[in-house]
Amino acid sequence: xxxxxxxxxxxxxxxxxxxxxxxxxxxxxxxxxxxxxxxxxxxxxxxxxxxxxxxxxxxxxxxxxxxxxxxxxxxxxxxxxxxxxxxxxxxxxxxxxxxxxxxxxxxxxxxxxxxxxxxxxxxxxxxxxxxxxxxxxxxxxxxxxxxxxxxxxxxxxxxxxxxxxxxxxxxxxxxxxxxxxxxxxxxxxx
Amino acid sequence: xxxxxxxxxxxxxxxxxxxxxxxxxxxxxxxxxxxxxxxxxxxxxxxxxxxxxxxxxxxxxxxxxxxxxxxxxxxxxxxxxxxxxxxxxxxxxxxxxxxxxxxxxxxxxxxxxxxxxxxxxxxxxxxxxxxxxxxxxxxxxxxxxxxxxxxxxxxxxxxxxxxxxxxxxxxxxxxxxxxxxxxxxxxxxxxxxxxxxxxxxxxxxxxxxxxxxxxxxxxxxxxxxxxxxxxxxxxxxxxxxx
Numbered sequence: 001x002x003x004x005x006x007x008x009x010x011x012x013x014x015x016x017x018x019x020x021x022x023x024x025x026x027x028x029x030x031x032x033x034x035x036x037x038x039x040x041x042x043x044x045x046x047x048x049x050x051x052x053x054x055x056x057x058x059x060x061x062x063x064x065x066x067x068x069x070x071x072x073x074x075x076x077x078x079x080x081x082x083x084x085x086x087x088x089x090x091x092x093x094x095x096x097x098x099x100x101x102x103x104x105x106x107x108x109x110x111x112x113x114x115x116x117x118x119x120x121x122x123x124x125x126x127x128x129x130x131x132x133x134x135x136x137x138x139x140x141x142x143x144x145x146x147x148x149x150x151x152x153x154x155x156x157x158x159x160x161x162x163x164x165x166x167x168x169x170x171x172x173x174x175x176x177x178x179x180x181x182x183x184x185x186x187x188x189x190x
Numbered sequence: 191x192x193x194x195x196x197x198x199x200x201x202x203x204x205x206x207x208x209x210x211x212x213x214x215x216x217x218x219x220x221x222x223x224x225x226x227x228x229x230x231x232x233x234x235x236x237x238x239x240x241x242x243x244x245x246x247x248x249x250x251x252x253x254x255x256x257x258x259x260x261x262x263x264x265x266x267x268x269x270x271x272x273x274x275x276x277x278x279x280x281x282x283x284x285x286x287x288x289x290x291x292x293x294x295x296x297x298x299x300x301x302x303x304x305x306x307x308x309x310x311x312x313x314x315x316x317x318x319x320x321x322x323x324x325x326x327x328x329x330x331x332x333x334x335x336x337x338x339x340x341x342x343x344x345x346x347x348x349x350x351x352x353x354x355x356x357x358x359x360x361x362x363x364x365x366x367x368x369x370x371x372x373x374x375x376x377x378x379x380x381x382x383x384x385x386x387x388x389x390x391x392x393x394x395x396x397x398x399x400x401x402x403x404x405x406x407x408x409x410x411x412x413x414x415x416x417x418x419x420x421x422x423x424x425x426x427x428x429x430x431x432x
Contacts, residue, residue, distance in 0.1 A: 006245065029244075031250060031254060032243065032244050032250055035243075035250070035253050035254065035257055036240055036244075038257060039227070039229065072245070073245060074245070075241075075243075075244030075245030075246075076211075076241040076242075076244055076245055078244055079240050079241055079244040080241075083237075083240075117257075117258055117261045117262075118261050118262050118265045119262075122258065122262040123262050123265055123266050123269075125262075126259065126262045126263050126265075126266050127266060130263075130266070141263060142263070142267045142270075144228070145260055145263045145264045145267060146264075146267060151228065151229070162228075162230055163221075165224075165228060166221045166224040166225055166228060166230065167221070167224075169224045169227070169228070169256070169259075170221060170223075170224050172259065173224075173255060173256050173259045176255070176259045176262075177255055
């Protein structure tokens with residue numbers, strides 16, 4: 001994906017419904033919105049709903065002739081719209097849950113086995129990264145990503161600073177990217 | 191890097207009202223990507239970072255890689271949980287037939303070891319003792335019930351001999367000898383060939399054949415088919431195994 005720097009021309013193309021720019025807009029912000037919502041909204045259908053509603057409101061705003069004062073901060077504008085849509089959606093869901101659309105105890109969609117986030121190659125790379133770690137590090141990393149384990153409790157039990165977890169993940173992530181790159185598993189990480 | 195503590199500056203600006211926006215250098219220095227995913231950012235810091243990365247290609251990419259890594263680690267951990275490494279007992283429970291050769295081999299090994307360490311040495315010892323020359327104590331049994339001489343078998347003697355002088359008339363080809371305890375139960379019964387003329391009837395007894403006690407030894411003629419069997423004599427045996 002070609003990530004263009006946002007500017008007045010980009011917004012003008014969106015305003016005039018340039019198809020290529022619209023495709024770029026939805027692709028780029030789908031990713032950003034997905035990352036924002038992954039730790040906040042569990043139900044996949046709500047994530048999709050918030051994403052579509054955000055796109056619709058932003059495009060409607062631009063195409064209505066209104067302007068954004070700082071075009072280079074278009075991303076921040078989209079983020080703000082997304083936050084509003086998210087809060088509205090969550091408020092509405094809390095007041096009027098849509099019974100029947102989702103099971104009462106929906107699965108954790110953050111592990112999206114049905115999408116291309118989790119792949120056999122990436123899992124292999126993860127196993128290689130874990131194998132190269134010390135036992136303590138790999139155990140810590142496994143525990144950090146288990147939802148039922150409190151991270152503060154992990155730090156207490158392993159006598160590590162919360163910042164140690166951040167550094168550990170940072171190093172593991174870099175190693176993961178390097179492994180994927182070396183093995184030519186997946187160029188979408190680049 | 192600018193040489194000053196950018197994280198502190200970022201936090202100070204947030205505290206002042208959030209007018210100051212995080213830039214990429216500050217996001218990198220503060221480890222915002224990892225802290226964001228770990229939930230270590232405050233609400234204000236989270237908002238600042240989201241405002242930033244929506245405009246920042248590099249941070250979005252870093253965040254995406256970190257999220258992909260997180261999802262794949264979680265998938266690997268869940269797989270490990272679903273397919274735990276089978277213990278040897280679990281493995282055997284799933285394949286009970288595979289235990290047959292192992293159990294047979296183990297049983298064979300146990301039997302072999304037991305034979306080698308216990309049975310065979312014991313048999314060797316018994317054979318050696320049986321083949322070695324030994325002195326056997328001999329005791330003459332009295333026919334009178336009032337004779338209460340005790341036959342004491344010394345400790346370590348594996349055999350003793352009892353002999354009875356014939357107290358009957360005539361001679362028979364063989365005799366039937368029974369040893370009864372005080373309740374009348376027959377404890378030993380054997381057929382004894384007739385001794386040479388004027389020789390006592392002699393029986394070699396194993397030490398473990400009878401426990402210490404008072405017994406009656408009854409001698410009968412071993413009648414052939416169609417011939418009457420008659421009691422010829424009774425002897426008293428008072429046995430004491432030391």
